Amino acid sequence: MDLMKIFLVALLVNNVVLMRFLALCSYVGMTNDVGQSVGMGFAVTFVTVLATAATWPLYHFVLVPLQLQFLQILVFILVIASLVQLVEFYLKKNIPGLYAAMGIYLPLITTNCAILAVTFENITYKYSFIQSIVYSVGVSLGYLLAMVLLAGIRDRMKTSPVPKFLQGTPILFIATALIGMAFMGFSGLIK
Amino acid sequence: MLTIIITIVFSIILAFVLGLALGFFQKKFHVERDPKIDEVRAALPGANCGGCGFPGCDGYAEAVATGRAATNKCTAGGASTTEAVSKLMGVDAAGEDLVSVLLCQGTREVALSKGEYVGIQTCRAAKLSTGSVKACTWGCQGLGDCVVVCKFDALAMGEDGLPHVDFDNCTGCGMCAEECPQRLFTMVPRDRKGSVVLCSNRNVLKANVIKTCKVGCIKCEICVKSCPEKCISMVNGIPVTEYSKCTSCGVCVQKCPTKCYKMLETDVMGKKKVPVMA
Numbered sequence: 001m002d003l004m005k006i007f008l009v010a011l012l013v014n015n016v017v018l019m020r021f022l023a024l025c026s027y028v029g030m031t032n033d034v035g036q037s038v039g040m041g042f043a044v045t046f047v048t049v050l051a052t053a054a055t056w057p058l059y060h061f062v063l064v065p066l067q068l069q070f071l072q073i074l075v076f077i078l079v080i081a082s083l084v085q086l087v088e089f090y091l092k093k094n095i096p097g098l099y100a101a102m103g104i105y106l107p108l109i110t111t112n113c114a115i116l117a118v119t120f121e122n123i124t125y126k127y128s129f130i131q132s133i134v135y136s137v138g139v140s141l142g143y144l145l146a147m148v149l150l151a152g153i154r155d156r157m158k159t160s161p162v163p164k165f166l167q168g169t170p171i172l173f174i175a176t177a178l179i180g181m182a183f184m185g186f187s188g189l190i191k
Numbered sequence: 192m193l194t195i196i197i198t199i200v201f202s203i204i205l206a207f208v209l210g211l212a213l214g215f216f217q218k219k220f221h222v223e224r225d226p227k228i229d230e231v232r233a234a235l236p237g238a239n240c241g242g243c244g245f246p247g248c249d250g251y252a253e254a255v256a257t258g259r260a261a262t263n264k265c266t267a268g269g270a271s272t273t274e275a276v277s278k279l280m281g282v283d284a285a286g287e288d289l290v291s292v293l294l295c296q297g298t299r300e301v302a303l304s305k306g307e308y309v310g311i312q313t314c315r316a317a318k319l320s321t322g323s324v325k326a327c328t329w330g331c332q333g334l335g336d337c338v339v340v341c342k343f344d345a346l347a348m349g350e351d352g353l354p355h356v357d358f359d360n361c362t363g364c365g366m367c368a369e370e371c372p373q374r375l376f377t378m379v380p381r382d383r384k385g386s387v388v389l390c391s392n393r394n395v396l397k398a399n400v401i402k403t404c405k406v407g408c409i410k411c412e413i414c415v416k417s418c419p420e421k422c423i424s425m426v427n428g429i430p431v432t433e434y435s436k437c438t439s440c441g442v443c444v445q446k447c448p449t450k451c452y453k454m455l456e457t458d459v460m461g462k463k464k465v466p467v468m469a
Contacts, residue, residue, distance in 0.1 A: 067194075068201055075205060082209040086216050093220035 003134045005190055006127075010138025012186040016114050017146035018179055023114035027147060028172055030105075037151040041144025043105040045137065048115050050087065051080045052136040055119040056129055076119050077111070084110045114143055149179055227256040227279065234275040236268045240342050242364035255280060266378075267343070267364040289363025289378040291345075291356050292459055294391045296451060297330040298351035301405040318372040326403035329391045331375055337367035358460050383455055385437035386414075386423075386444055390451040393428040401449075408451050414443035 016022050023044075030040040055076050063069055088106050091099040099106075109115065118139050122132035153175050162171050232252035243264035245251040254260035255276060262277040270288040303326040310320050314332035317324045324332050333352040345360035346367060354367075358381070368376035375391055390408040392400045400407035414430050415423045422436035423443060430443075430452070443452045453459055 066197060066201065068198065071198060071201065074202065078205060078209055082213055085213055089216045089220040092222050 003131065006131055006135050007138040009190050010135050011142040011145070012183065013190055015142040015146060015180075015183050015186075016117070016139045017143055018176065018183045020117075022117050023112055023143060026109065026112060027143075027150065027176075028169060030108075031147055031151040031154055034148060034151040034155065037147035038144070040105050040109075041140070041147045044109055044112060044114065044143055045140035047080075047084055047087075047106070047109055047112075048118050048136045048140040049133060050083060051076075051115050051119055052122060052132050054079055054083055056122055056132050059123055072120070072123065076116060080115060080119070081110045114139065146179070150176065153179075225256050228253050230279050231255050231276055234268075234272060234279060235265055236272060236362075238267055238342050238364075240267050240364045240366060242266045242366060267362040269362055288381040289365075290358050290361045290381050290460070291363060291365070291367050291376045292379050292387065292389075292455075293331065293354060293356065293375055294377055294387075294389055295329075295331040295353065295373075295375045296389045296406040297325055297327060297404050298349075298353055299333075300351070302327060302330055302407075303403045315372045323373075327392055327400065327407060329373060329375075329393060330404065331373065336370050336372070337376065340366045340370040342366065379455065381460075383434060384439050385434045385455055386432050386439070386441070386452050387455050387459065388430050388432075388451055389453050389459075391429065395428040406449050406451050409449055411448060413446045413448065414452055417442050417446045 010016075014020060017024065017027050026040060026044075031037045058075065058079060059069075059072060063072060063075065068075075084106060088099070091106075118136045122135060125135075127135055150172070154172070157171065157175075166174070229252075232248060235248040235252060237248050239247040241247065243251045243260070243266070245254055245260065245264075251260060251264065255262055255264075262280055262282060263273040265272045265276065266289055268275075304324060305321060305326055308317055308321060308324045310316055312334050314334045314336040317332045317334055322328060323330060324334075331353055333348070333354075335346075335348045335354060337354050338346045338348055343360050343362050343364070345357045345362070346354050347357065349355045363378055363381075365376075365378055368374070368378060373391065379387075388408055390400075390404075390406070392404070392407045394400060395410060397411065398409045400409055408429060410425070410428060412425060412430070415425060419440060419442060420436045420438055422433040423430050424433070425431070432443075439454060439456065441454060444454055444458075446452075
């Protein structure tokens with residue numbers, strides 16, 4: 001039950017894009033069409049879980065005994081970036097199909113702020129390893145949800161009469177804020 | 192003090208370990224990439240114009256190297272590129288060096304306009320909203336979509352209201368032909384000799400075009416009758432020369448009452464450059 005609660009809070013109540021306004025660059029940049037945004041969403045899910053699985057043990061079994069907790073920003077960034085790079089090498093060699101499908105997204109999300117935020121929060125919320133994994137899946141699926149929602153709206157926007165001074169990014173932020181307000185309805189879901 | 196030392200040592204160790212791992216994995220999972228792809232890519236012009244139908248020069252290079260595409264698809268690079276790529280791939284392919292020719296002579300002075308067009312200043316918008324800015328439905332809209340799309344600086348809007356091709360710069364990539372809403376550009380081999388009709392008015396009613404344009408083809412078919420080689424025929428209301436028979440005798444050019452028949456080698460390619468709008 002506890003795990004379910006963590007998952008739902010991460011997915012809906014504290015949606016990473018719509019409630020906490022993280023990862024906005026890829027949110028605006030990669031939602032030109034629905035297919036692309038789904039690809040990006042799953043790539044982020046993959047990397048977030050991977051990053052959590054790597055950074056949680058690193059923090060608890062290396063940084064804490066050495067009392068180097070203050071180094072976590074530096075260490076996590078380095079580890080996540082190298083990890084993604086390693087995965088890219090591996091996919092290119094052994095699973096070229098998946099590599100071609102993920103394509104440009106993998107290197108793009110090496111430094112995605114949502115992923116870094118998840119790894120930090122696993123530490124600050126004092127989650128266990130299992131809880132951390134569930135939390136990271138929830139957050140990244142929340143990201144996927146927000147991406148697909150905006151991509152669908154953008155499809156409609158292409159044929160809508162948007163006032164000239166709102167065209168482009170401004171109207172996207174207004175749309176995002178409106179979806180965000182709708183997501184506030186979820187805040188009563190979990191006590 | 193101790194903390195600082197531990198921090199420094201730890202950072203160095205971490206960077207070293209990660210760097211080593213990355214280097215090791217790159218070697219271990221190295222994917223052999225066909226060196227031919229890079230060779231072919233180096234022989235291409237690199238303008239990424241997309242004239243070949245592949246996503247950029249990289250895409251085309253990969254397609255050629257893997258045998259999925261012919262070696263003569265790069266129109267932008269012309270004959271020399273085709274030759275180089277064919278040599279790399281070990282095949283014979285005669286390249287054709289194409290240039291773009293505008294099949295319209297409806298300058299501001301000779302072609303009647305419907306009125307002053309003040310809408311969105313692109314040919315496509317003008318064509319959509321008005322049918323045609325000029326009274327002739329087939330004529331050049333004169334708003335320069337082709338100039339915008341040209342990546343090789345080979346097109347410029349003349350003061351006469353028509354785009355002019357700079358044949359030195361034109362690579363025959365065909366982007367202008369694709370962009371023009373009136374389909375007025377045609378790609379011809381650079382060394383082609385013979386006559387060509389610089390008009391695309393396909394209204395088959397005789398002499399109908401006179402009302403709208405002084406240099407349009409009036410479908411009198413004098414060229415068809417007078418050609419000593421019998422190499423001209425009417426196709427969809429426009430006389431078409433068969434270049435395998437044409438001897439560049441110039442009879443059609445002389446006989447044409449509206450002077451829309453021109454010689455490719457002298458009147459079109461050899462034409463002096465027209466003053467260009469700033």
